[in-house]
Amino acid sequence: MKKLLAVMLAVLLAVSFCACGKSGGKEAGPITVTDQMGNEVTLEKVPEKIVVLTAAPCEIIFALGAGDKIIARGKYCDYPEEALAIRETGSAGDTNIEDIISMEPDLVIWDSMGQTQDQYDALTAAGIPVLSTNADTFETTYESILLIGKVLGKDAEAEKMVADMKAGFEDVAKQAKDAGLEGKTVYFEVSPLQWGLWSAGKDTFMQEIAELLGLKNIFEDTSGWVQVSEEQVIERNPDYIVTITMYYGEGPRPEEEIMSRQGWENVTAVKNGTILCIDTNLLSRPAPRLVEGAKTLLEFITK
Numbered sequence: 001m002k003k004l005l006a007v008m009l010a011v012l013l014a015v016s017f018c019a020c021g022k023s024g025g026k027e028a029g030p031i032t033v034t035d036q037m038g039n040e041v042t043l044e045k046v047p048e049k050i051v052v053l054t055a056a057p058c059e060i061i062f063a064l065g066a067g068d069k070i071i072a073r074g075k076y077c078d079y080p081e082e083a084l085a086i087r088e089t090g091s092a093g094d095t096n097i098e099d100i101i102s103m104e105p106d107l108v109i110w111d112s113m114g115q116t117q118d119q120y121d122a123l124t125a126a127g128i129p130v131l132s133t134n135a136d137t138f139e140t141t142y143e144s145i146l147l148i149g150k151v152l153g154k155d156a157e158a159e160k161m162v163a164d165m166k167a168g169f170e171d172v173a174k175q176a177k178d179a180g181l182e183g184k185t186v187y188f189e190v191s192p193l194q195w196g197l198w199s200a201g202k203d204t205f206m207q208e209i210a211e212l213l214g215l216k217n218i219f220e221d222t223s224g225w226v227q228v229s230e231e232q233v234i235e236r237n238p239d240y241i242v243t244i245t246m247y248y249g250e251g252p253r254p255e256e257e258i259m260s261r262q263g264w265e266n267v268t269a270v271k272n273g274t275i276l277c278i279d280t281n282l283l284s285r286p287a288p289r290l291v292e293g294a295k296t297l298l299e300f301i302t303k
Helices: 002-023 055-063 081-085 097-103 117-125 138-151 155-178 205-213 230-236 254-259 268-272 290-302
Strands: 031-034 040-043 050-052 070-073 107-111 130-133 185-191 198-200 225-227 240-243 275-277
Touching: 031 138, 050 055, 055 070, 055 081, 055 107, 055 130, 055 138, 070 097, 097 117, 117 130, 130 138, 138 155, 155 205, 155 290, 185 205, 185 230, 205 290, 240 254, 240 268, 240 290, 254 275, 275 290
Parallel strands: 050 070, 050 107, 107 130, 185 240, 240 275
Antiparallel strands: 031 040, 185 198, 198 225
């Protein structure tokens, strides 16, 4: 009997040890990552209270199923709709650092482009970990998703999200190739005529999506966001025009305004009515909806 009890006790201790080992794994112990600005970030545990100050990380957190961890958001964190119900604490130059410190969050997440070094220094000096993302390509968007998934204990969900995005882009590229879009040209209008024309060149998601579809961006000889002239657009004569001008329900729609421009009547896209107005976030925000943007553009061109 004593021998049996000893064996049973040993088994119970082994089971207990295994259980403790599982609960004390990566979710319970410290998490250390290097963010996309090269900063080392260490968390004692998976964060329960998160402040997210920029839109793309906010979308990613919700898509990973951790939106309930967000206790405050930046002004432009507008997707999904549930995000708008979360307390706002400013963004960029209007970020309320004192307010954030008073909330005692476990982690602040932001896109480095929208914030400053002084803000970073103030938060880290207060003992608040800050994770910076910095994505401007499909590949770095995947990296930011995996990075956020890592610190949230959502590795599997993040890996699936990236795999789904890659599969979605591959499907779009195949459909575009089958549709024979190679050689067709597109003009991305990121600022309307009334504010001065601006377009997208290389090193933008719009360029990357154009290449995915086999389209030639008429301003691919430029880089980033670039100011252009009416004469340049007319001369380069795009087959398609994609505008991200917002419509507020009054006056002509953005497509109609472009169609009515004097001197544009011989532009192929205007003659054929191949002008698409699309939510800017689908073509410029480093988040999973980039796939939706590529699909929307493909559907418009091939309808």
